[in-house]
Amino acid sequence: MFRALLVSGVMIGSALFSGAQQQHTLLATPNTVAWGYYSGMAKPALTVKSGDTVMMQTLSTCGPRERMIKGGVKPEDIPAYTDAIYNEVKDKGPGGHILTGPVAIEEAEPGDVLEVQILKIDIDANFACNGFGLHRGFLPMEFPYSRSRIVPLDRAKMIGHFAPGIDIPLHPFFGSMGVAPAGGKIDSAPPFAHAGNMDNKELVAGTTLYIPVAAKGALFEAGDGHAGQGNGEVDITALETYLTGTFKFIVHKKQALSWPRAETPDYYISMGFSPDLKEATEHALRDMIDFLVETKHMTRDDAYMLSSVAVDLDITQLVDGNVGVHAMCPKKIFTAK
Numbered sequence: 241m242f243r244a245l246l247v248s249g250v251m252i253g254s255a256l257f258s259g260a261q262q263q264h265t266l267l268a269t270p271n272t273v274a275w276g277y278y279s280g281m282a283k284p285a286l287t288v289k290s291g292d293t294v295m296m297q298t299l300s301t302c303g304p305r306e307r308m309i310k311g312g313v314k315p316e317d318i319p320a321y322t323d324a325i326y327n328e329v330k331d332k333g334p335g336g337h338i339l340t341g342p343v344a345i346e347e348a349e350p351g352d353v354l355e356v357q358i359l360k361i362d363i364d365a366n367f368a369c370n371g372f373g374l375h376r377g378f379l380p381m382e383f384p385y386s387r388s389r390i391v392p393l394d395r396a397k398m399i400g401h402f403a404p405g406i407d408i409p410l411h412p413f414f415g416s417m418g419v420a421p422a423g424g425k426i427d428s429a430p431p432f433a434h435a436g437n438m439d440n441k442e443l444v445a446g447t448t449l450y451i452p453v454a455a456k457g458a459l460f461e462a463g464d465g466h467a468g469q470g471n472g473e474v475d476i477t478a479l480e481t482y483l484t485g486t487f488k489f490i491v492h493k494k495q496a497l498s499w500p501r502a503e504t505p506d507y508y509i510s511m512g513f514s515p516d517l518k519e520a521t522e523h524a525l526r527d528m529i530d531f532l533v534e535t536k537h538m539t540r541d542d543a544y545m546l547s548s549v550a551v552d553l554d555i556t557q558l559v560d561g562n563v564g565v566h567a568m569c570p571k572k573i574f575t576a577k
Contacts, residue, residue, distance in 0.1 A: 255355070256347045256491045257291035264288055268297040268321050268340050270328035273463075276335035278418055278434060279425040280455035284344035287457070290491040292345075293359065298414070298463045299325060299338045301480045302369035312390045313367055319482050335428030337416055337437065337464045344457030345489045352453040353495040354419060354460065357488040361412045361445045366393050368400060368467045368479035378474040378558045391479055393467055400467055400479055408468055412483055415439045415464030420455040430561035431513045435500040438511065439478070439557040440566055441469045447504045452497045460489065473557040499527050508535075508569040513562040520565045521553055528567040536574065 264286060266272055272285040288294060302308050304326040305318055325338065348354055371388030374380075392401045393410065400408040416428060418436035431438045435451045443449060451458075465483030502509040510531055512523025528551055532543035550573050556564030 261291040264294045266296045274339045275332040276428045277425040280420040287344040290347045293488045295486045296340045297484045298340045300482045337428040339461040339463035341461030342459035347491040348453045348458035353492040353497045354451045354458045355490040356449040360486040362484045364482035368481040372475035377476045410467045413444045414462045417462045420459035422454040450501045476559040510567045512565045524565040524567040
């Protein structure tokens with residue numbers, strides 16, 4: 241079965257679906273997590289077909305049980321699956337994110353595009369953590385020490401109680417969602433063409449991510465759950481918490497896509513990543529111009545001008561080695577039927 245799909249500007253006519261689409265569950269266990277890396281050589285924790293849906297349970301980056309209890313978390317509030325992972329996983333690094341996966345999608349091959357529909361995100365704990373450390377964050381010379389705090393979460397009202405008189409609306413999303421590179425293990429921290437640790441707070445439930453495939457099976461991983469975040473993520477952490485996400489995977493064969501793109505109900509999003517903020521901005525802007533030319537059939541000159549008057553270029557994050565910028569084009573400006 242095939243369908244025509246607009247992938248953030250690229251008309252796709254070769255979406256692959258399995259004959260009977262299946263639903264799967266992938267719990268976070270010592271055998272189903274990748275601690276600190278994406279790798280094209282990794283053994284899949286689960287293999288599915290294009291069109292299948294996977295519910296994936298993930299850990300926070302708040303640390304082991306002892307650290308959370310010391311910070312003020314009640315022992316009974318810590319998800320039980322935390323302990324086995326911290327006690328039993330030995331293959332760690334070079335990064336620090338505990339990612340669930342990888343999930344292999346059978347039909348995915350290098351040169352394809354993986355569509356990731358983010359169907360649902362559930363917060364699995366009634367707390368989040370935030371903190372900064374020595375030599376970390378955007379202002380390390382002004383904060384040459386470490387601090388952390390626990391933020392209670394009211395999941396019924398979807399509010400985080402940061403401090404007396406300060407309540408933060410919760411908008412859960414995964415800081416890291418990505419696929420494997422073509423070769424071996426890479427650090428989970430810097431986002432790049434494989435997506436990964438984008439920390440893009442727009443990628444909530446109801447949005448779709450498109451990632452170029454570089455390795456057989458794509459090898460999708462997710463983690464670094466956030467209950468909320470400000471653009472920039474300046475102290476290097478967000479409202480870090482435990483999330484379960486439900487994703488639908490669709491493979492689009494032989495499509496030209498160099499950088500991740502995304503789509504929300506209201507926006508088209510292009511992204512850029514680089515150690516240099518100017519270069520990351522250029523990547524995001526150029527990809528948005530390409531999108532407008534390909535999809536809206538604009539001249540390149542008109543697309544450049546429209547980007548100046550209608551597209552927002554936002555700093556995604558400033559602290560992950562490669563900084564991120566995302567360009568947001570509102571759908572409502574396009575009035576033609």
